[in-house]
Amino acid sequence: MEATIEVAGLRKRFGSAQALDGMSFSVQPGQVTGFVGPNGAGKSTTMRVILGLDSPDEGTATIGGQPYHTLRRPLSHVGALLDAAALQPSRRARNHLLWLAHSQGLSGRRADEVLQLTGLASVAKRKTGGYSLGMRQRLGIAGALLGDPPVLMMDEPFNGMDPEGIVWMRGFLRSLAAEGRAVLVSSHLMSELQDTADHLVVAGRGKVIADTSVASLIEAASGDRVSVRTAASAEAMTVLAHAGATVAASGPGVLAVSGLPAERIVAALTESRVPFGEVTAHRATLEEAYMELTRDSVEFRAGATS
Amino acid sequence: MTVIAPYQSQVADTRDGFGQLLRAEWTKFRTVRGWMITLLVTVLVMVGFGLLSAAGTTSSCAQDTSSGPGPARSGAGCLPTFPLGPGGEPVSDSFYLVHQPLTGNGSITTRITSLTGLVQPPNGSQGPGPGDTQPGVMPWSKAGVIIKQNLNQGSAYAAMMVTGGHGVRMQWNYTGDTAGLPGTVSANSPRWLRLTRSGDVITGYDSANGTNWTQVGTVTLSGLPSTVQVGLFGASPDYTSVVQNFGGGTSSKGGGPTQVTGVFDRVTLSGGSAAGPWASGYVGADNGSGIGGYHQAGGQFTVTGSGDIAPIAEGHGGPADAALTIHDYLLGTFAGLIALAVIAAMFMTAEYRRNLIRVTLAASPRRGRVLAAKAIVVAAVSFVAGLVGAALAVAVGTAVTHSRGYWEFPVSGPVEARVIVGTGLLAAVTAVLALAIGTIVRRSAATVAIVIVTIVLPYFLAVASVVPLGVADWLLRVTPAAGFAVQGAYPEYGQVTAIYSALSGYYPLGALAGLGLLCAWTAVALAWAAVLLRRRDA
Numbered sequence A: 001m002e003a004t005i006e007v008a009g010l011r012k013r014f015g016s017a018q019a020l021d022g023m024s025f026s027v028q029p030g031q032v033t034g035f036v037g038p039n040g041a042g043k044s045t046t047m048r049v050i051l052g053l054d055s056p057d058e059g060t061a062t063i064g065g066q067p068y069h070t071l072r073r074p075l076s077h078v079g080a081l082l083d084a085a086a087l088q089p090s091r092r093a094r095n096h097l098l099w100l101a102h103s104q105g106l107s108g109r110r111a112d113e114v115l116q117l118t119g120l121a122s123v124a125k126r127k128t129g130g131y132s133l134g135m136r137q138r139l140g141i142a143g144a145l146l147g148d149p150p151v152l153m154m155d156e157p158f159n160g161m162d163p164e165g166i167v168w169m170r171g172f173l174r175s176l177a178a179e180g181r182a183v184l185v186s187s188h189l190m191s192e193l194q195d196t197a198d199h200l201v202v203a204g205r206g207k208v209i210a211d212t213s214v215a216s217l218i219e220a221a222s223g224d225r226v227s228v229r230t231a232a233s234a235e236a237m238t239v240l241a242h243a244g245a246t247v248a249a250s251g252p253g254v255l256a257v258s259g260l261p262a263e264r265i266v267a268a269l270t271e272s273r274v275p276f277g278e279v280t281a282h283r284a285t286l287e288e289a290y291m292e293l294t295r296d297s298v299e300f301r302a303g304a305t306s
Numbered sequence B: 001m002t003v004i005a006p007y008q009s010q011v012a013d014t015r016d017g018f019g020q021l022l023r024a025e026w027t028k029f030r031t032v033r034g035w036m037i038t039l040l041v042t043v044l045v046m047v048g049f050g051l052l053s054a055a056g057t058t059s060s061c062a063q064d065t066s067s068g069p070g071p072a073r074s075g076a077g078c079l080p081t082f083p084l085g086p087g088g089e090p091v092s093d094s095f096y097l098v099h100q101p102l103t104g105n106g107s108i109t110t111r112i113t114s115l116t117g118l119v120q121p122p123n124g125s126q127g128p129g130p131g132d133t134q135p136g137v138m139p140w141s142k143a144g145v146i147i148k149q150n151l152n153q154g155s156a157y158a159a160m161m162v163t164g165g166h167g168v169r170m171q172w173n174y175t176g177d178t179a180g181l182p183g184t185v186s187a188n189s190p191r192w193l194r195l196t197r198s199g200d201v202i203t204g205y206d207s208a209n210g211t212n213w214t215q216v217g218t219v220t221l222s223g224l225p226s227t228v229q230v231g232l233f234g235a236s237p238d239y240t241s242v243v244q245n246f247g248g249g250t251s252s253k254g255g256g257p258t259q260v261t262g263v264f265d266r267v268t269l270s271g272g273s274a275a276g277p278w279a280s281g282y283v284g285a286d287n288g289s290g291i292g293g294y295h296q297a298g299g300q301f302t303v304t305g306s307g308d309i310a311p312i313a314e315g316h317g318g319p320a321d322a323a324l325t326i327h328d329y330l331l332g333t334f335a336g337l338i339a340l341a342v343i344a345a346m347f348m349t350a351e352y353r354r355n356l357i358r359v360t361l362a363a364s365p366r367r368g369r370v371l372a373a374k375a376i377v378v379a380a381v382s383f384v385a386g387l388v389g390a391a392l393a394v395a396v397g398t399a400v401t402h403s404r405g406y407w408e409f410p411v412s413g414p415v416e417a418r419v420i421v422g423t424g425l426l427a428a429v430t431a432v433l434a435l436a437i438g439t440i441v442r443r444s445a446a447t448v449a450i451v452i453v454t455i456v457l458p459y460f461l462a463v464a465s466v467v468p469l470g471v472a473d474w475l476l477r478v479t480p481a482a483g484f485a486v487q488g489a490y491p492e493y494g495q496v497t498a499i500y501s502a503l504s505g506y507y508p509l510g511a512l513a514g515l516g517l518l519c520a521w522t523a524v525a526l527a528w529a530a531v532l533l534r535r536r537d538a
Helices: A043-050 A093-103 A108-117 A133-145 A163-178 A214-222 A233-242 A262-271 A286-294 B018-030 B033-056 B333-353 B356-363 B367-403 B413-441 B444-463 B469-478 B480-487 B511-535
Strands: A005-014 A017-027 A032-036 A058-063 A078-081 A151-155 A182-187 A199-204 A207-213 A226-229 A246-251 A254-258 A278-281 B091-103 B106-119 B142-148 B157-163 B168-172 B176-179 B191-198 B201-207 B214-220 B227-235 B240-244 B250-254 B259-271 B279-283 B293-297 B300-305 B308-311
Touching: A005 A043, A017 A043, A017 A058, A017 A182, A017 A199, A017 A207, A032 A043, A032 A163, A043 A058, A043 A078, A043 A151, A043 A182, A078 A133, A093 A108, A093 A133, A093 B018, A093 B356, A108 A133, A133 A151, A133 A163, A163 A182, A199 A214, A199 A286, A207 A214, A214 A286, A226 A262, A233 A246, A233 A254, A233 A262, A262 A278, B018 B033, B018 B367, B033 B333, B033 B367, B091 B142, B091 B259, B091 B293, B091 B300, B106 B142, B106 B157, B106 B227, B142 B191, B142 B259, B157 B191, B157 B201, B168 B201, B168 B214, B176 B214, B191 B227, B227 B259, B227 B308, B333 B356, B333 B367, B333 B413, B333 B444, B356 B367, B367 B413, B367 B511, B413 B444, B413 B480, B413 B511, B444 B469, B444 B480, B469 B480, B469 B511, B480 B511
Parallel strands: A032 A182, A032 A199, A078 A151, A151 A182, B227 B300
Antiparallel strands: A005 A017, A005 A058, A199 A207, A226 A254, A226 A278, A246 A254, B091 B227, B091 B279, B091 B308, B106 B191, B106 B259, B142 B157, B142 B227, B157 B168, B168 B176, B191 B201, B201 B214, B240 B250, B259 B300, B293 B300
């Protein structure tokens, strides 16, 4: 049985809204898979379907080849953090983990272990009503880890975390993947996944828009553009345009050049004695790559109605 | 990319069973301090009401201390005392008796040719109290033959009698009552009555003509001494009628004492010693009525008496009105049920409110089992709270009543145990109903409102007598409030006219039937909840 999440052809309609419209992807072990897309793309619904909480109109979702509802002691197959606020505020953190542990036939000792693992041991006796959102996220992850599962699934785990928490979370997710687990992390902010995800499933309007490794996505978005740093922007633009390139100013003293390889740019500028600081191949950020992909899928874009 | 071996869960392989789920739900319940405190509050509220009931009864005592008809009083003038029958129940045992001893086996036979009397109906619109005396008999005015252990009140007996409105009856030991020939007695339609004693066994016969006899009943009065009293008696209970008040309530209107006169002839005694002289007088006191006597002329006995030989019906308007009852002590049950319904509902609705239900159902995908585990947990904790609350309320109420010198309407140990355990079960099933409704509607406030409207409100309407008896009866037969029948501690007596209403602790359904009806409602709600829980997206 391989530790993967398989989602095939999920469709689900809530009233007039088509929440899922043929969502299909799979999550591989040993890497962090980012599940990104704008709000309303169907990420949370997909996760609920995977956990057997929502039933799809069509399609299947399996964990290691099995539908979730057939799993016995499911938390040892897949751990999930859907909503960090899903807590009884008057219950103490350890007690929250304790009942969850008991439901899987686990003891309080395992609850203590995951509290230690998520850095909550010192606040375990506090009522969760007094927890910050960041602490609740950690508690949610502690709950997901109770069964030490090969598959982990987290919905927006970076929400409400302070910068220190985000750094911790990134490292933690990477280490979980490094142990051979399949880790699916959703986010509506690509930047959060920049240095975390190995693979990306990009969703929009209830289906997968792109299913690709992070490296190839960035490469595709970067294109053949080259950045030129120069104090003499006007002259450089004239020279390069004359040489057949498309030139645009991308910042003060920085030109974005496309249509001309870097060597030809250097040669042309040198020939015309235009001074320049550096010529570098442009590397798109994950954010840019993502914006490019989801441009058509964003449901509510700023300015669209004006 | 390097291929990494799939991860294997390292936590110990443990059992996956319903027991684990049950344990998880119990952990969930006990770790919310507010819920545990509510259990304690439930107990305290029930005890508090019991205490108030026991400590708060003063008025009916104060206004009733005047002398006059009614039971003997003792203590601080507030403690009515009633003789207890062989079964331990309080009884009326005051009647006029013409008697002589009978040793060994034997029988008494007589003919009754007339049953007449005088009654004092209530004073009409001019308020309570007896009005003018007029001829008439009460339905349970009675005259006949009796074999009685001795002349002490509450001693064992068996009797054959004619009654004002219920034909010939055989009655024994106060609570026993069997019908014989129907119809009223007159010179044209006399009734022959016979009682025979053989050891402890008394057999009653009746006849319309003195030739063809029918056995009405045979009873065993265990421990009957060799010598008993045998004789002719007359008894007629105080005027009582049950009236529907304007606005739906009911009350009894009491009149004054009544009297009955029976005319006997052909009196035959057999067995034992030969027929001796007759003695006469009241068993018990005549309660100051001054009524009673007998006249013998040429084999004809005319016996006039007042009073009754019957059990005392607990309650409102009756002679034991001022008595405290187990029902009074348990008055707080409704409040306890509301408190338990709140936590039982929240045990489910709080999860919906915060989406915790998703964590629960992800951990335990078999949803029916989750509902079952929750039901067992709320049932168990509510049973304990209801049981402890009821037991303490009864214990505290009894202690306070005794310490204040009030009289408590007695119940037998098994009945008391049944009422207390029944109250625990009532609490448990009500809590499960609240849980089921909470699962269906997913809102705490709406759930508690539904529980109150279906269980507590019908009970209140019935008990507070704001609806007519018929409606109250119907409410307690149909709604989940029928479960309150587990607290019905006193039997209804057909041979005693009284208001058998929920206010006095009488329920139209028996304890098991009432609880069964509540269980049936709960089962329906639970089944519906299970279907919805399985079908709905969490």
